[in-house]
Amino acid sequence: MPDEEQVVSKSTCTDKESSSPVATSIFTAMRYLGEICLVILALVSYVSLQKGALKVQLQPLPVPFFFANTSVNDFYRGDISTPFSAVIASDVSLVMYYAPWDFDSQLARAAMDRIALKYKGQVYVAALNCWVQNGDCHQNFSKIRSFPLLLGYVGGNRGIQFRGPLQYTYIDRFVQNLLRPLKRIETVTDFYKLLSQHDAVVTGYFNFTNMKPAGFYPYYTASLQYLEHDVHKTIPFATMTNIDAARKLGINVPPSSPEYFDIRLHLWNETIVFPHNGSREVDVQRLLQWVHLRSHSPVKWLSPIGHKSQLIQDYIIDPKRPSLILFTPRLDHSLSQSSLLVKEAALEYNNCALLPRVSRLIQEIQHQRESLETVRLAVEKQCSIFGSGHLCRPLFNSSITTTTSSTKEEAEEACWSSSRLPRAVHQSTIQGLGCSSNQSLNFYMMDADQYQHFADQLGYSRNQFQLNPNVVFIIDPKDEAHFVLNQRLTRENLADLIGNFSERNLARVRRSISRTAAPCASDRICVREIAVDEFESVVLNETSDVMVFFRKRNCVFCDVAGRFFLRVYHMFDRYPPSKASSWTGAAAAALPSIQFVTIDGEQNDLPWQFTVDKYPTIVFYPAFRKMESRVFPHDMELSVVNLLNFTLSQLNVRKRVTWFIHFCQNVACLQEAQRQISVQTAMIDQKMRSIQHHLLWSDSRNNLPLMAQLRSWMKERRFYRELTYAVLNAISALFRIEGHNLYPDGIRLIEE
Secondary structure, eight states: OHHHHHHHHHHHHHHHHHHHHHHHHHHHHHHHHHHHHHHHHHHHHHHHHHHOSOOOOOOOOOOOSSOTTOSSEEETTOOOHHHHHHHHHSSEEEEEEEOTTOHHHHHHHHHHHHHHHHTTTTSEEEEEEOOOTTSHHHHHOTTOOSSOEEEEEETTOSOEEOOSOSSHHHHHHHHHHHHOOEEEEOSHHHHHHHHHTSSOEEEEEEOTTSSSOTTHHHHHHHHHHGGGTOTTOSSOEEEEOOHHHHHHTTOOOOSSOTTOEEEEEEOSSOEEEOOOTTOSSOOHHHHHHHHHHHOOOSEEEOOOOSSSOOHHIIIIITTOSOEEEEEEOOSSGGGOHHHHHHHHHHHHHHOOSOOHHHHHHHHHHHHHHHHHHHHHHHHHHHHHHHTTSGGGHHHHHHHTOSSOOOOHHHHHHHHHHHTTSOOOOOOOSOTTGGGSOSSOOEEEEEETTTSHHHHHHTTOOHHHHHHOSOEEEEEETTTTEEEEOOSOOOHHHHHHHHHHHHTTOOOOOOOOOOOOOOOOOTTSOOOEEOOHHHHHHHTTOTTOEEEEEEEOTTOHHHHHHHHHHHHHHHHHHTSOGGGOOGGGHHHHHTOOOEEEEEEETTTOOOOGGGOOSSSSEEEEEOTTOGGGOEEOOTTSOOOHHHHHHHHHHTSOHHHHHHHHHHHOOSHHHHHHHHHHHHHHHHHHHHHHHHHHHHHHHSOGGGOHHHHHHHHHHHHHHHHHHHHHHHHHHHHHHHHHHHTOOSSOTTOOOOOO
């Protein structure tokens, strides 16, 4: 027991002695940490006492947003009582809620100024600064998500938001629709004319002999609120005032029924009656939803918003059906001959049942196009006689447009553009063609002034738009191809385009765009950029080995991969055949160069067999073996070493060994090159022995092909023999430079 106690005691003392330095270090660190915390706390307290309360920079005083001579009532201090009183007292008002720093608000400022000047005394136009912190506008409307917010008020009722582009043309059309939300139909001809100019028409027949016709006020309210969903008013609301015309259109008006009213949605091929179940009142939201869900048209205007939008994806890409798109200026699409021409083609294309209603619409469209052609010729004649001055303006404004303009620039533009309007051609070759295939066309139209960049992505440049603002594309998302009407937009050419597409006789458009090559500085590495037009002559050249770097704009990974591509290119570019090392002899002099090029895959449409599915992609096209092109593996790390090895591995044996020797910098590398040469030489010797054996035992009359093969292999054998001598000489030279003994084990050089 004493011995055990003694052992335990010794063990305990040993543990305490070994752990005491660690405990001391921890205690010292905690003490220093506590002192540091106390110092920091003291400094913070001192600064707080010296600085006092947190200072906030005051907002600068508001200043007028509009110019001094403007007609817009600018409430830049954020007051809302005065403008809202004026809104209630006015029949029609337009109010812009803005922030002075907002760029879109600044863009809309000029358009609002023009609107206020044009409708002075008719429409109350005001602007409210909702960014002033102590202003009434900011305090009452703090949840405005984006600026500017444009609201139209009719009779002091709920505001109607403008959701279109912040341009004068679109805002002006919005104000006109606020002033005249309803169209008037007195005859059947008026009805078909209105239907031919729009996607659909909503008509309402009311008994106006009463002071308050049943259903009219909700119908009027719905026509105003529909502007929030359709700023271009592609579906107008109209009232029928002639009972005879109403009966001809199928409305059975009772002889004596003061509470009777009828609301209908007229489409291109059918008419749908709104079910109000005999009720005197109409639910506005239910009516708007009914119009939105039931309406359809053979041709539709596409108007993507300026922010993130899925409209193009939903209408053109996802349906996996080909689409015909017309790009045309949309100043007033109801009187655009190009849009009428495309709508006429769409009606004929989808008129499989030969409906009389559709035939009547087509006749109405043809009549309107003929009228426009007559006016166009008159304008052409007047412009040729009087020039593009003010004498040309009155005829144009009174005959073509419904929105008058008094500026000289618009008149000159009218004279200039009128000569480019296509002439009408009466011929039909696409009647019912949409029912003959499961891949029928969808017809769309887009504003060329607003969405010109979409056509630019399809290969139609801005310079081409200056010459011809009306262009037709056919986009086939399933085949990833698109086609363009290169001829003048006429009915005959449009029908030929649709017919040739149905028969698969069109050649797809291939964009070929490359940036202008800038002079390359001496301290920079520049790689040639090619386009589709040069792809065949450069990349598919049978005599050249070509490395192609496929990239796209705004691709971060492409920028990173491009640096490795440039470095590998620089390694090959430093050793062109003219700069070959002297010890490689004639073998190096015959070495062809490897071309390194790059192409923008987003701006250039290559044939499908050369299209890559991801960016960046590096593809090697070997000489005389273009069908054996190889893609640098995407699952392999992209580095200089891996890319260099990939390039060398795609060359034929002769070029690979020669380039390998060029890159060798030590004896071990040259010895590996010598080993590869020996393997290749052994293979050639085996081939030559096999041919010699066949020559020895075969008929002499059939020896000519074998003799040609033998001469070819002998030539190869001579090349590798010269290459072997060059490698051995290089190894000897490196040994001498490094001071190695070339004759070990007692072997020495015998001096003469």
